[in-house]
Amino acid sequence: MDITQSYFEFLGLPVSYQLDQQALSERARELQKTLHPDRFSHLSDRERRLSVQYTAYLNEAVATLKNPLTRAQYLLQLEGVDTFSESRVQLDPMFLMQQMELREAVESIPDADDPEAEIEEQLQVVEQQMQELRQQFATFCVQNSPSALEAAAACVRKMQFIDKLGREIELLEDQLFDD
The missing domain is CATH 1.10.287.110 (DnaJ domain)
Known part of the structure; x- marks a missing residue:
């Protein structure tokens, strides 16, 4: 050992x-x-x-x-890429806009007619996005080039956003429905 x-x-x-x-x-x-x-x-x-x-x-x-996210982060770490503390990295503006829209949708859940259905819908959106990002990361991983490594790192940073949003939705669900 x-x-x-x-x-x-x-x-x-x-x-x-x-x-x-x-x-x-x-x-x-x-x-x-x-x-x-x-x-x-x-x-x-x-x-x-x-x-x-x-x-x-x-x-x-x-x-x-x-965990798929931490496994991805670890694989990049083995390649010398730190996705934990890099805050100066620019993400795709379209992705960031999409995240803002998702966050606004999540913030409006408590006022929705059916908050439970809204939570389920947002969790599905998060899971779908996460699945797409996992597939992209897996594709980049098998390519052995600096550009693929860079794309994989960008993918992981997006996964971090999505993961955080998913945890926030679950926390909101706990707050709304666990009495």
Whole structure:
């Protein structure tokens, strides 16, 4: 075990955006059994600490690779592209306008005749956009060029917007319907 390896290497999985979720889960369970701190309770402090570190790294790897957005961000990070903190990057003005319109629609949900139906509609719009962006990202990933990497990074930044909007809609749903 080596926590300097990429998450893919650590889990013994191919480096790919298209990831077999079942293989990820099975490999994670195998490693959890092997690395569980209880298996190291009779060993030295150093070996117990390493077990805890490996388990934490495994949990972080699984959480990252399980989610399509964080998996995309991680793949770009492996290529030296930081999509977490880059705020100076320009996004497509049409995309930004679309996001403003979606946000306005979400803000008007509490005043709608049927807020529940409006929430469902907006969640469908978000899921559809996210699915399209995932497909675009997967296409860019298989191309091995600087322009494809740049396009993949732009795609992930859009995915971040859509993901945030989806979480905001779910929060609004909780506020409106969880009494």
